[in-house]
Protein backbone atom coordinates (compact mmCIF):
# COMPACT_ATOMS: atom_id res chain seq x y z
CA UNK A 459 0.00 0.00 0.00
CA UNK A 460 1.43 3.37 -1.05
CA UNK A 461 1.25 6.19 1.47
CA UNK A 462 2.19 9.83 1.21
CA UNK A 463 0.37 10.62 -2.00
CA UNK A 464 1.74 11.59 -5.41
CA UNK A 465 2.96 14.84 -6.95
CA UNK A 466 -0.03 17.16 -7.35
CA UNK A 467 -1.35 18.09 -10.78
CA UNK A 468 -1.51 20.78 -12.03
CA UNK A 469 1.92 21.72 -10.73
CA UNK A 470 2.47 25.30 -9.58
CA UNK A 471 4.19 27.57 -7.07
CA UNK A 472 4.39 31.27 -6.22
CA UNK A 473 6.03 32.02 -9.58
CA UNK A 474 2.90 30.71 -11.26
CA UNK A 475 0.71 32.96 -9.14
CA UNK A 476 2.98 35.95 -9.90
CA UNK A 477 2.84 35.19 -13.62
CA UNK A 478 -0.94 35.28 -13.62
CA UNK A 479 -0.96 38.39 -11.42
CA UNK A 480 1.29 40.08 -13.99
CA UNK A 481 -1.25 39.42 -16.72
CA UNK A 482 -4.09 40.66 -14.53
CA UNK A 483 -2.20 43.85 -13.64
CA UNK A 484 -1.36 44.52 -17.29
CA UNK A 485 -4.97 45.60 -17.75
CA UNK A 486 -5.22 43.71 -21.05
CA UNK A 487 -6.87 40.38 -20.50
CA UNK A 488 -7.14 39.23 -24.10
CA UNK A 489 -5.41 39.68 -27.43
CA UNK A 490 -8.53 41.44 -28.68
CA UNK A 491 -8.13 44.12 -26.02
CA UNK A 492 -6.39 47.44 -26.79
CA UNK A 493 -2.63 47.70 -27.43
CA UNK A 494 -0.62 48.44 -24.26
CA UNK A 495 2.79 48.94 -25.83
CA UNK A 496 4.10 45.49 -24.91
CA UNK A 497 3.66 42.18 -26.70
CA UNK A 498 0.79 39.97 -25.59
CA UNK A 499 1.37 36.94 -23.37
CA UNK A 500 -0.64 35.07 -25.99
CA UNK A 501 1.85 35.79 -28.76
CA UNK A 502 4.88 35.15 -26.56
CA UNK A 503 3.43 31.78 -25.70
CA UNK A 504 2.72 31.00 -29.36
CA UNK A 505 6.31 31.83 -30.34
CA UNK A 506 7.74 29.62 -27.61
CA UNK A 507 5.41 26.72 -28.35
CA UNK A 508 6.24 26.91 -32.08
CA UNK A 509 9.90 26.72 -31.11
CA UNK A 510 9.28 23.71 -28.89
CA UNK A 511 7.48 21.86 -31.68
CA UNK A 512 10.04 23.01 -34.25
CA UNK A 513 7.62 24.69 -36.66
CA UNK A 514 7.36 28.22 -38.03
CA UNK A 515 3.93 29.04 -36.65
CA UNK A 516 1.65 28.56 -33.67
CA UNK A 517 -1.75 30.09 -32.90
CA UNK A 518 -3.05 29.77 -29.36
CA UNK A 519 -6.71 28.83 -28.91
CA UNK A 520 -9.28 28.38 -26.18
CA UNK A 521 -9.51 24.55 -26.31
CA UNK A 522 -8.07 21.45 -27.92
CA UNK A 523 -11.48 20.84 -29.45
CA UNK A 524 -11.50 24.19 -31.24
CA UNK A 525 -7.88 23.64 -32.30
CA UNK A 526 -9.03 20.58 -34.24
CA UNK A 527 -11.93 22.47 -35.82
CA UNK A 528 -9.60 25.30 -36.85
CA UNK A 529 -7.13 22.79 -38.32
CA UNK A 530 -9.85 21.20 -40.45
CA UNK A 531 -11.27 24.53 -41.58
CA UNK A 532 -7.82 25.88 -42.43
CA UNK A 533 -7.37 22.84 -44.67
CA UNK A 534 -10.69 23.52 -46.37
CA UNK A 535 -12.60 20.52 -44.99
CA UNK A 536 -16.31 21.18 -45.21
CA UNK A 537 -19.88 20.02 -45.55
CA UNK A 538 -20.32 16.38 -46.50
CA UNK A 539 -16.58 15.59 -46.65
CA UNK A 540 -15.17 12.52 -44.94
CA UNK A 541 -12.39 12.69 -42.35
CA UNK A 542 -10.77 9.46 -41.18
CA UNK A 543 -10.42 9.23 -37.40
CA UNK A 544 -9.20 6.39 -35.15
CA UNK A 545 -12.05 4.77 -33.23
CA UNK A 546 -9.97 4.83 -30.05
CA UNK A 547 -9.58 8.47 -28.92
CA UNK A 548 -11.26 11.14 -26.85
CA UNK A 549 -14.65 12.03 -28.35
CA UNK A 550 -13.50 15.56 -29.27
CA UNK A 551 -11.45 14.22 -32.20
CA UNK A 552 -14.71 13.11 -33.83
CA UNK A 553 -16.91 16.01 -32.73
CA UNK A 554 -14.43 18.40 -34.35
CA UNK A 555 -15.19 16.70 -37.67
CA UNK A 556 -18.93 17.02 -37.04
CA UNK A 557 -18.46 20.67 -36.19
CA UNK A 558 -17.29 21.41 -39.73
CA UNK A 559 -20.33 19.48 -41.02
CA UNK A 560 -18.14 16.61 -42.23
CA UNK A 561 -18.45 12.88 -41.50
CA UNK A 562 -16.00 11.18 -39.12
CA UNK A 563 -15.12 7.79 -40.60
CA UNK A 564 -13.85 5.50 -37.85
CA UNK A 565 -11.01 3.06 -38.39
CA UNK A 566 -9.44 0.43 -36.16
CA UNK A 567 -6.14 0.82 -34.36
CA UNK A 568 -2.78 -0.88 -34.18
CA UNK A 569 -2.71 -3.54 -31.42
CA UNK A 570 0.82 -2.55 -30.38
CA UNK A 571 0.17 1.15 -29.78
CA UNK A 572 -3.58 1.74 -29.70
CA UNK A 573 -3.11 4.43 -32.38
CA UNK A 574 -4.57 4.48 -35.92
CA UNK A 575 -3.66 1.41 -38.00
CA UNK A 576 -2.20 2.59 -41.35
CA UNK A 577 -3.78 -0.37 -43.21
CA UNK A 578 -7.17 0.53 -41.81
CA UNK A 579 -6.66 4.11 -42.96
CA UNK A 580 -5.75 2.93 -46.46
CA UNK A 581 -8.93 0.84 -46.61
CA UNK A 582 -11.14 3.72 -45.45
CA UNK A 583 -10.06 6.37 -47.97
CA UNK A 584 -12.68 7.31 -50.57
CA UNK A 585 -13.11 10.09 -53.10
CA UNK A 586 -14.85 12.11 -50.43
CA UNK A 587 -11.97 11.92 -47.93
CA UNK A 588 -10.46 15.37 -47.46
CA UNK A 589 -8.39 14.87 -44.29
CA UNK A 590 -7.07 12.35 -41.78
CA UNK A 591 -6.68 12.94 -38.06
CA UNK A 592 -3.89 10.88 -36.51
CA UNK A 593 -4.10 10.80 -32.71
CA UNK A 594 -1.11 10.21 -30.46
CA UNK A 595 -2.78 8.31 -27.63
CA UNK A 596 -1.90 7.70 -23.97
CA UNK A 597 1.91 7.39 -24.22
CA UNK A 598 2.54 6.40 -27.82
CA UNK A 599 2.54 8.08 -31.22
CA UNK A 600 0.73 6.95 -34.34
CA UNK A 601 3.05 5.47 -36.98
CA UNK A 602 3.51 8.77 -38.78
CA UNK A 603 5.79 7.39 -41.51
CA UNK A 604 3.16 4.92 -42.67
CA UNK A 605 0.20 7.26 -42.16
CA UNK A 606 1.82 10.14 -44.03
CA UNK A 607 2.74 7.80 -46.89
CA UNK A 608 -0.80 6.43 -47.22
CA UNK A 609 -2.32 9.92 -47.00
CA UNK A 610 0.16 11.46 -49.43
CA UNK A 611 -0.55 8.75 -52.00
CA UNK A 612 -4.20 9.79 -51.82
CA UNK A 613 -3.37 13.50 -51.78
CA UNK A 614 -5.03 13.99 -48.40
CA UNK A 615 -3.53 16.13 -45.58
CA UNK A 616 -2.94 14.76 -42.08
CA UNK A 617 -3.87 16.64 -38.91
CA UNK A 618 -2.04 15.46 -35.80
CA UNK A 619 -4.13 15.42 -32.63
CA UNK A 620 -1.34 16.01 -30.14
CA UNK A 621 -3.61 16.70 -27.16
CA UNK A 622 -1.91 13.85 -25.29
CA UNK A 623 1.56 14.21 -26.77
CA UNK A 624 3.20 17.59 -26.05
CA UNK A 625 6.93 17.18 -26.62
CA UNK A 626 6.84 13.60 -27.92
CA UNK A 627 9.47 12.97 -30.60
CA UNK A 628 9.28 10.74 -33.68
CA UNK A 629 12.52 10.24 -35.64
CA UNK A 630 13.94 13.63 -34.76
CA UNK A 631 10.68 15.55 -35.12
CA UNK A 632 8.31 16.69 -32.42
CA UNK A 633 4.63 15.65 -32.40
CA UNK A 634 2.60 18.27 -34.25
CA UNK A 635 5.35 19.05 -36.76
CA UNK A 636 4.89 15.96 -38.94
CA UNK A 637 1.42 16.57 -40.38
CA UNK A 638 0.05 19.62 -42.18
CA UNK A 639 -1.33 21.00 -38.90
CA UNK A 640 -0.85 19.91 -35.29
CA UNK A 641 -3.60 20.50 -32.71
CA UNK A 642 -3.01 20.59 -28.96
CA UNK A 643 -5.11 20.80 -25.81
CA UNK A 644 -4.04 22.58 -22.63
CA UNK A 645 -6.98 21.38 -20.55
CA UNK A 646 -6.21 20.70 -16.88
CA UNK A 647 -5.47 17.00 -17.23
CA UNK A 648 -2.95 17.38 -20.06
CA UNK A 649 0.82 17.54 -19.55
CA UNK A 650 0.90 21.26 -20.45
CA UNK A 651 -2.06 23.14 -19.08
CA UNK A 652 -3.72 26.44 -18.21
CA UNK A 653 -7.07 24.93 -17.20
CA UNK A 654 -8.73 25.27 -20.58
CA UNK A 655 -6.65 26.15 -23.61
CA UNK A 656 -5.16 24.93 -26.84
CA UNK A 657 -2.88 25.64 -29.78
CA UNK A 658 -2.51 24.85 -33.46
CA UNK A 659 0.87 24.66 -35.17
CA UNK A 660 1.92 24.57 -38.82
CA UNK A 661 4.93 25.14 -41.00
CA UNK A 662 2.79 26.53 -43.81
CA UNK A 663 2.47 30.33 -44.12
CA UNK A 664 -0.89 30.21 -45.91
CA UNK A 665 -2.44 27.83 -43.38
CA UNK A 666 -1.09 30.01 -40.58
CA UNK A 667 -2.82 33.11 -41.94
CA UNK A 668 -6.07 31.17 -42.17
CA UNK A 669 -5.68 29.77 -38.65
CA UNK A 670 -5.12 33.26 -37.24
CA UNK A 671 -8.31 34.55 -38.88
CA UNK A 672 -10.35 31.48 -38.01
CA UNK A 673 -9.36 31.95 -34.36
CA UNK A 674 -10.31 35.64 -34.01
CA UNK A 675 -13.46 36.48 -36.00
CA UNK A 676 -11.63 36.89 -39.32
CA UNK A 677 -9.01 39.25 -37.91
CA UNK A 678 -5.23 38.95 -38.09
CA UNK A 679 -2.30 40.60 -36.31
CA UNK A 680 -1.32 44.05 -37.54
CA UNK A 681 2.05 44.47 -39.19
CA UNK A 682 2.60 47.93 -37.76
CA UNK A 683 2.50 48.90 -34.09
CA UNK A 684 -0.94 50.22 -33.15
CA UNK A 685 -1.42 53.41 -31.17
CA UNK A 686 -1.89 52.84 -27.43
CA UNK A 687 -5.44 51.63 -26.79
CA UNK A 688 -6.09 50.76 -30.43
CA UNK A 689 -6.86 47.15 -31.39
CA UNK A 690 -3.91 44.81 -31.84
CA UNK A 691 -5.83 42.82 -34.48
CA UNK A 692 -6.96 44.20 -37.81
CA UNK A 693 -9.89 43.18 -40.01
CA UNK A 694 -9.10 40.69 -42.77
CA UNK A 695 -12.02 38.47 -43.78
CA UNK A 696 -10.23 36.08 -46.13
CA UNK A 697 -11.88 33.27 -44.22
CA UNK A 698 -14.83 33.45 -41.84
CA UNK A 699 -13.65 33.00 -38.27
CA UNK A 700 -15.17 32.73 -34.85
CA UNK A 701 -13.89 33.58 -31.37
CA UNK A 702 -11.53 30.91 -30.06
CA UNK A 703 -9.05 33.26 -28.37
CA UNK A 704 -7.01 32.31 -25.33
CA UNK A 705 -7.14 34.91 -22.55
CA UNK A 706 -3.99 36.68 -21.33
CA UNK A 707 -4.00 35.21 -17.78
CA UNK A 708 -4.22 31.75 -19.38
CA UNK A 709 -1.31 32.52 -21.71
CA UNK A 710 0.71 33.75 -18.72
CA UNK A 711 -0.06 30.43 -16.98
CA UNK A 712 1.14 28.54 -20.03
CA UNK A 713 4.41 30.49 -20.17
CA UNK A 714 5.02 29.51 -16.55
CA UNK A 715 4.14 25.89 -17.24
CA UNK A 716 6.36 25.79 -20.34
CA UNK A 717 9.36 26.59 -18.13
CA UNK A 718 8.67 23.33 -16.29
CA UNK A 719 7.67 21.11 -19.19
CA UNK A 720 11.05 19.83 -20.39
CA UNK A 721 12.14 18.60 -16.95
CA UNK A 722 8.73 16.95 -16.43
CA UNK A 723 8.89 15.24 -19.83
CA UNK A 724 12.34 13.88 -19.02
CA UNK A 725 11.27 12.74 -15.57
CA UNK A 726 8.21 10.88 -16.91
CA UNK A 727 10.17 9.36 -19.78
CA UNK A 728 12.70 7.99 -17.28
CA UNK A 729 9.94 6.69 -15.02
CA UNK A 730 8.18 5.03 -17.96
CA UNK A 731 11.41 3.32 -19.04
CA UNK A 732 11.81 2.02 -15.49
CA UNK A 733 8.22 0.74 -15.38
CA UNK A 734 8.55 -0.83 -18.86
CA UNK A 735 11.59 -2.73 -17.63
CA UNK A 736 10.30 -3.77 -14.21
CA UNK A 737 6.71 -4.55 -15.17
CA UNK A 738 8.00 -6.63 -18.05
CA UNK A 739 8.73 -9.24 -15.37
CA UNK A 740 5.19 -9.26 -13.98
CA UNK A 741 3.14 -12.12 -15.31
CA UNK A 742 -0.11 -10.93 -16.90
CA UNK A 743 0.75 -7.23 -17.30
CA UNK A 744 2.42 -5.93 -20.45
CA UNK A 745 3.74 -2.45 -21.13
CA UNK A 746 2.85 -1.28 -24.65
CA UNK A 747 5.34 -2.07 -27.38
CA UNK A 748 7.43 0.85 -28.47
CA UNK A 749 8.48 1.73 -32.00
CA UNK A 750 12.20 2.44 -32.44
CA UNK A 751 11.05 5.63 -34.21
CA UNK A 752 9.50 6.96 -31.01
CA UNK A 753 12.55 8.76 -29.67
CA UNK A 754 10.77 10.31 -26.76
CA UNK A 755 7.42 9.26 -25.41
CA UNK A 756 5.32 12.00 -23.83
CA UNK A 757 3.51 10.12 -21.08
CA UNK A 758 -0.03 11.37 -20.64
CA UNK A 759 -1.32 8.08 -19.30
CA UNK A 760 1.02 5.18 -18.75
CA UNK A 761 -0.70 2.20 -20.36
CA UNK A 762 -0.51 -1.46 -19.35
CA UNK A 763 -2.19 -4.30 -21.17
CA UNK A 764 -3.78 -6.92 -18.92
CA UNK A 765 -3.65 -10.47 -20.22
CA UNK A 766 -6.94 -11.95 -19.02
CA UNK A 767 -5.63 -15.52 -19.28
CA UNK A 768 -2.80 -14.83 -16.87
CA UNK A 769 -5.07 -12.79 -14.58
CA UNK A 770 -7.75 -15.37 -13.84
CA UNK A 771 -10.04 -13.80 -16.44
CA UNK A 772 -10.47 -10.63 -14.39
CA UNK A 773 -11.48 -7.62 -16.52
CA UNK A 774 -8.99 -4.77 -16.86
CA UNK A 775 -11.39 -2.43 -15.05
CA UNK A 776 -11.21 -4.67 -11.95
CA UNK A 777 -7.44 -5.08 -12.17
CA UNK A 778 -7.02 -1.33 -12.61
CA UNK A 779 -9.25 -0.58 -9.65
CA UNK A 780 -7.20 -2.92 -7.46
CA UNK A 781 -3.90 -1.34 -8.56
CA UNK A 782 -5.44 2.08 -7.99
CA UNK A 783 -6.54 1.10 -4.47
CA UNK A 784 -2.98 -0.01 -3.65
CA UNK A 785 -1.54 3.24 -4.96
CA UNK A 786 -4.20 5.73 -3.89
CA UNK A 787 -4.80 7.01 -7.44
CA UNK A 788 -7.43 6.43 -10.09
CA UNK A 789 -6.19 3.73 -12.47
CA UNK A 790 -8.81 3.38 -15.17
CA UNK A 791 -9.61 1.84 -18.57
CA UNK A 792 -9.03 3.71 -21.80
CA UNK A 793 -11.93 5.69 -23.32
CA UNK A 794 -14.52 3.45 -24.86
CA UNK A 795 -14.21 3.04 -28.66
CA UNK A 796 -16.30 5.79 -30.23
CA UNK A 797 -18.67 3.53 -32.19
CA UNK A 798 -20.15 2.41 -28.86
CA UNK A 799 -19.21 5.40 -26.68
CA UNK A 800 -22.22 7.17 -25.12
CA UNK A 801 -20.52 10.54 -25.58
CA UNK A 802 -20.57 10.15 -29.36
CA UNK A 803 -24.24 10.82 -30.10
CA UNK A 804 -24.67 12.99 -33.23
CA UNK A 805 -28.20 11.65 -33.68
CA UNK A 806 -29.21 13.87 -30.72
CA UNK A 807 -28.48 17.03 -32.67
CA UNK A 808 -30.75 18.52 -35.28
CA UNK A 809 -27.89 20.32 -37.01
CA UNK A 810 -26.69 16.94 -38.35
CA UNK A 811 -30.18 15.99 -39.51
CA UNK A 812 -29.14 15.58 -43.13
CA UNK A 813 -26.16 13.42 -42.22
CA UNK A 814 -27.65 10.88 -39.79
CA UNK A 815 -27.59 7.92 -42.19
CA UNK A 816 -24.05 8.57 -43.36
CA UNK A 817 -22.86 9.13 -39.79
CA UNK A 818 -24.34 5.84 -38.67
CA UNK A 819 -22.74 3.97 -41.57
CA UNK A 820 -19.33 5.55 -40.92
CA UNK A 821 -19.48 4.57 -37.24
CA UNK A 822 -20.53 0.96 -37.72
CA UNK A 823 -18.27 -1.63 -36.10
CA UNK A 824 -16.91 -4.03 -35.37
CA UNK A 825 -13.47 -2.63 -34.59
CA UNK A 826 -12.00 -5.75 -33.00
CA UNK A 827 -8.58 -4.39 -32.06
CA UNK A 828 -9.95 -1.29 -30.35
CA UNK A 829 -12.63 -3.35 -28.61
CA UNK A 830 -10.02 -5.75 -27.29
CA UNK A 831 -7.73 -2.94 -26.14
CA UNK A 832 -10.65 -1.35 -24.32
CA UNK A 833 -11.09 -4.63 -22.46
CA UNK A 834 -7.39 -4.96 -21.68
CA UNK A 835 -5.83 -1.54 -21.09
CA UNK A 836 -5.38 0.12 -17.72
CA UNK A 837 -3.99 3.64 -17.50
CA UNK A 838 -1.89 5.23 -14.76
CA UNK A 839 -2.10 9.06 -14.66
CA UNK A 840 1.00 11.08 -15.50
CA UNK A 841 1.48 12.73 -12.12
CA UNK A 842 2.41 9.32 -10.70
CA UNK A 843 5.35 9.22 -13.08
CA UNK A 844 6.66 12.51 -11.68
CA UNK A 845 7.33 10.75 -8.36
CA UNK A 846 10.75 9.77 -7.02
CA UNK A 847 12.37 6.39 -7.62
CA UNK A 848 11.31 4.93 -4.26
CA UNK A 849 7.68 5.73 -5.01
CA UNK A 850 7.94 4.12 -8.44
CA UNK A 851 9.02 0.91 -6.68
CA UNK A 852 5.59 1.00 -5.05
CA UNK A 853 3.95 1.06 -8.49
CA UNK A 854 5.84 -2.09 -9.44
CA UNK A 855 5.02 -3.76 -6.10
CA UNK A 856 1.33 -2.85 -6.40
CA UNK A 857 1.11 -4.24 -9.94
CA UNK A 858 2.94 -7.45 -8.99
CA UNK A 859 0.72 -7.95 -5.94
CA UNK A 860 -2.51 -7.43 -7.86
CA UNK A 861 -1.37 -9.69 -10.70
CA UNK A 862 -0.44 -12.46 -8.27
CA UNK A 863 -3.76 -12.21 -6.41
CA UNK A 864 -5.94 -11.62 -9.47
CA UNK A 865 -7.94 -14.77 -8.81
CA UNK A 866 -9.26 -13.36 -5.54
CA UNK A 867 -10.22 -9.89 -6.84
Ligand SMILES: *Cc1c(COP(=O)(O)O)cnc(C)c1O
Nearest residue numbers: 521522523548550551621643645
Ligand atom coordinates in the same frame (compact mmCIF):
# COMPACT_ATOMS: atom_id res chain seq x y z
C1 LIG B 1 -8.26 16.31 -24.45
C2 LIG B 1 -8.32 15.87 -25.84
C3 LIG B 1 -8.95 16.64 -26.83
C4 LIG B 1 -9.79 17.86 -26.55
O1 LIG B 1 -9.17 18.89 -25.90
P1 LIG B 1 -10.04 19.96 -25.04
O2 LIG B 1 -9.03 20.99 -24.67
O3 LIG B 1 -10.60 19.24 -23.87
O4 LIG B 1 -11.09 20.50 -25.92
C5 LIG B 1 -8.88 16.19 -28.14
N1 LIG B 1 -8.25 15.06 -28.46
C6 LIG B 1 -7.65 14.28 -27.54
C7 LIG B 1 -6.95 13.03 -27.96
C8 LIG B 1 -7.67 14.66 -26.19
O5 LIG B 1 -7.10 13.87 -25.27
